[in-house]
Amino acid sequence: MDIEAQKRxxxxxxxxxVDDKMIVGVGTGSTVKYFIDALAKxxxxxxxxxxxxxQSSKLxxxxxxxxxxxxxxxxxxxxxxxxxxxxxxxxLIKGGGAALTREKILVAVAKKFxxxxxxxxxxxxxxxxxxxxxxxxxxxxxxxxxIVKRGGQPVWRQGCVTDNGNWILDVHGLQITDPVKxxxxxxxxxxxxxxxxxxxxxxxxxxxxxxxxxxxx
Numbered sequence: 001m002d003i004e005a006q007k008r009x010x011x012x013x014x015x016x017x018v019d020d021k022m023i024v025g026v027g028t029g030s031t032v033k034y035f036i037d038a039l040a041k042x043x044x045x046x047x048x049x050x051x052x053x054x055q056s057s058k059l060x061x062x063x064x065x066x067x068x069x070x071x072x073x074x075x076x077x078x079x080x081x082x083x084x085x086x087x088x089x090x091x092l093i094k095g096g097g098a099a100l101t102r103e104k105i106l107v108a109v110a111k112k113f114x115x116x117x118x119x120x121x122x123x124x125x126x127x128x129x130x131x132x133x134x135x136x137x138x139x140x141x142x143x144x145x146x147i148v149k150r151g152g153q154p155v156w157r158q159g160c161v162t163d164n165g166n167w168i169l170d171v172h173g174l175q176i177t178d179p180v181k182x183x184x185x186x187x188x189x190x191x192x193x194x195x196x197x198x199x200x201x202x203x204x205x206x207x208x209x210x211x212x213x214x215x216x217x
Contacts, residue, residue, distance in 0.1 A: 006118035006209025011035035013207045014080045014114050020045050023073050025106045026060060027081025028053040028099040031116050031209075035080050036060060050076060052106050053099040054163050070109065079110035083117050083198075084129045090115070090203040090215055091179040095132025095196030098162045104194050107201050115203035119210045127174035130155070132196040134166050139191020146189045147171055166193055 001009070011034025018024055018039065026036060026049045036056065039046070040063035048066035050073060051057040057067045070076070081103055085093040092115060094100050107113050131152070135143045144154040152171040160168050176182050179199035186195045205215035 001210065003118050003120065003209075007031040007116075008034045008209075009211070010116035010118065010207045010209040012038045013213075014116050015039065015042065017078055017080070017112065017114050017205075018042065018046065019077070022046050022078060023068060023076050024049045025076045025079030025110050026051050026056050027079070027103055027106070028056050028097045029082040031082040031118065032056065032080065033059065035116060036063065039063070040065060050106060052081065052102040053097065055097075055099075070106065075109050075111060076106065077111045078114065079106045079112070080114045080116060081107075083115050083121055083203075084196075085123050085126050086115060086117050086121050086203070086206055087123055087126050087179070090206050091126060091197070091199040092203060093126050093129050093131055093176075093196055094198055095134070095168070096129070098132070098134075098157070098160050098168050100132055100196040101134050101162065101164055101166075101194045104198065107198060113201065113204050115206045117206065117208055119208055122208060126176040126179055126197070130170035130172045131174055131176070132157075133169045133171060133186070134162055134164070134193040134196075135169055136191045136193060137167050140167055140169065143189055143191045144169060147186075150186070164193070
């Protein structure tokens with residue numbers, strides 16, 4: 001099965017977690033696009049969606065799915081998103097699409113977080129994919145220096161501005177053996193909006209495009 005077929009299979013598999021009258025949290029990326037396409041086929045069953053990016057919001061609206069303000073809905077029962085890497089403990093690297101802060105907010109307010117990936121995203125140790133960090137623009141150099149002190153090799157993703165008006169540093173050369181600790185400590189660097197490790201709240205369920213699944217539920 002090729003990669004696009006795996007992405008489609010994972011995206012469509014997540015539909016089983018969608019219940020009637022649900023407000024669905026929707027992430028960002030190429031695998032999520034297949035979930036949005038599948039969600040559109042049952043849009044009459046749901047009450048709407050909250051989205052992690054302007055890109056996904058546009059796709060949802062094109063399918064006629066109402067996009068709601070997260071501030072108006074409180075806790076959401078389900079959030080579905082992809083990942084750039086996923087380890088055996090369902091800890092993730094996210095942010096390749098520069099939507100990591102809004103994604104992390106929706107993860108925080110979701111009762112269940114379902115992650116959809118193709119098999120190439122599954123790794124034993126996080127870090128081969130450069131770790132995205134969203135930073136306040138005026139703090140870019142400061143944050144980069146602090147990351148170098150911690151053993152990372154930061155590269156400014158030039159030309160990329162997040163939906164929040166911030167910049168992205170991609171950190172190379174990492175082997176993240178304790179993702180919970182790294183997420184907590186690096187989030188404390190002044191000027192960091194958020195780091196693209198999702199470990200303090202990992203995925204509840206991971207659906208892999210080759211048919212495997214692991215997690216709670």
